[in-house]
Amino acid sequence: MKRTVHPDGVSLTLGITLFYLGLVVLLPLSLTILKSLQPGPELFWQIFTSPRVLAAFQVSFFSALTAAMINGVLGFLTAWVLVRYPLPGKKILDALVDLPFALPTAVAGITLAALYSPTGWIGSLLARIGIPVAYTPSGIVLALTFIGLPFVVRTVQPVLQAVDGGLEEAAASLGAGRWQTFWRVTLPTLIPAVLTGFTMAFARGLGEYGSVIFIAGNRPFVSEIVPLLIITHLEQYDVIGATALAMIMLAVSFLLLLLINLMQAWMSRRYPV
C-alpha cells in the first residue's frame, strides 16, 4: 500500500493537535459527562427544573448576554478610537485594554464591589439617584463587562486596521456621507470580527466566577449565578449535583456557541472577504 506523504508534515501536526485537544479539552469534559450520567435521568431533570437552578441559569445567561452586547458596542468604539484617531498616550491606552486579562478576577471583583457598593465612590452617587449596582444583577453585568472588554477590542482592532482605506474613499466618491459610509460599508466589513469578539466575551461571561461573586451579593433567585451554585454544591460534598449542573451548563453553552459559529460561517459564505 502506498502511503501518502505530506511534505509539510500534516500527519505529525494533526496528530499532535488531536492528542492535545483530547488531553486538555475532551478528557476532562467527557469525565464530567460520565460522572453526571451516574444519578440517572430523573434526578438530573429534578435538579435542572428546581426553581433555584432555573433562576440561576436565567441570571447567568442574561447577564452574560447583556455584558457581551455592551462590550460589542463599547469594545467596537474602543477599537475604533485606538485605530482611527491619533491620540497622545495611545500606547498606554492600548496596554490598558489588556489589563482585565492579566488581573486576578477576584481582585477585579473586590475593586468593583468597593467602588459600586452603596458606600463606595460611585455606588454612593448612584444610590442617591436610586440605581443600586452592587449586590444586584446590574453588578454582575458590570463585572462581566469589565472581564469581557479585551475580547471584542482585540478581535476588532486588527481587522479594522486592515480595512482598505480605498473602500471608504470609494463610497465617498460615489456620494456616500460619513454615516452612510459607516453603515453601508465599514460596519458590514467588521461585523464578522465583532461577532467573534462578542461570542468570546459571552462564553467567558458564562463561566466567570471570581469577579462576579464579590459584587453579585449572591442572593438566590436574584443574583446567584450557576458557577456559584456549582461551588455551593461542591462545598456540601454534593459532587453529583455539581456535575449535573456543570453538564447542563456545558450543553447549553456548547449549543449557543455552535449556533453563533454557524451564523458566522453563513456570513463568511455570504460575504467572502
Added chain:
Amino acid sequence: MRIEVQGAIKQFGQYRALDQLDLHIPAGEMVAILGPSGCGKTTLLRIIAGLESLDHGMLCFDGVEATHTPVQERRVGFVFQHYALFGHMTIFENVAFGLRLKPRKQRPAESVIRKRVLDLLAMVQLEPVASRYPAQLSGGQRQRIAFARALAAEPRLLLLDEPFGALDARVRHDLRQWLRQMHALVPVTTLFVTHDQTEAVEVAERVVVMKQGRIEQIGTMDELHANPASPFVADFMGGANLFHGRMENGTTRIGEILLESAPFQASVADAASCSPVICIRSHDWQLGRQPNGQRTWHTVVRHLRPSGAVVRLGLESLQGAGSIDVELTREQYDKHRFQPGETVFALPTQVRIFTDAPKGSVVPN
C-alpha cells in the same frame, strides 16, 4: 468637464507633493499623468477627486471654483488600483451603490436602477456575474466592475489611480484597449495616473509628465518623444542615452569626444563654461565598421538582444563616454551582423544638448 488647477501646493510633513502646480485639462479628453513614484501624481488625482485638500491654490471645474467642494458633491468616478469593491455586496449591489445613495427625491425607481446596472454590466461584458461577490472574480473582472460602479451615477469626471497596476501583463494590455473603447463610447473627461509610459502611449491622447510636484511637460506621446523639454522627460520616456558633458569656450565634449554643435554655441554664447546633459535617442545612431568622419564614436559591442523587429545593442565607448544603448531595425542589423566584442564606429544622427536653461535645442548633425 474642463479642469483647471492653479498654483496648487500640497505638503505632507517634509515632503512637498505638489509645488506651485498649474494644469488645464480640456473637456472630454483622455489624459495620462505620468511620472516616477513620489512625483505627486497620485496626490494631484486625489486632490481633483476631493479625497485630499489643497494647502494653497485653486481648483475649478468648468470655470466654477471647486477647491472646497466635498468629494460627495463633485460627481467624480474614482477607480482605485486595488479595486476597492465592497466585499459584502453582490456585483449588482456594488454597481447600484451610487444610485441607491441618492436622496429619495432624486433616486431613480428600482426598475430604472436595475436597467441601468444591467446595461453597465453588459457594457463591461460581465452581465452573468451580477449575483456573485467580488471575491469570486478575477482581478481584471473586478477592475471592470469598479469602472462600471464609477460610471453608474454618471460622473462628470473619471479618475483612475494606476488602474492596471495590480494586473498581469496580458490582462493589462486587454484592459487598456478596452478602456480606449469605453472612452469612445462614454466620452467623459478621464484622467489616469501611471508610472508606465507604455500604458500612457496605449491609452491616452495627451500625457502630463510630472517630476517633484511640478509639471515637466505636457503633450502627445509623439511630441514628448520628438521634443522632450528636459533630460528627465527624455530619460523617462525611455529609449534615450544621456551623457554628462563639459562645455568650454563654446565647444562641448563628452569624455574625449568633441561635439560640433555650431547653432547651439550661439544660443549660450554668454556661458563660458557649464555642464550640459547630452541626449541621443537609441534609434538615432548609424553603426559601421569604418569610421565615418571625425564625429564617429569608437565603441565596442558588449551585448546583443534581438527582440522581434528590432535588435538592441549595448555598446561601450572607448573614449570615456560610458555605455550606449542602440536600437537597430532588423534590416539595418542584418547588413552588418555585429558580434559581441567587436569594435564598432557609431555616428549619432541627432544630438540634443540641455544646459541649465529649461529648453534644449536641437542640433542637426
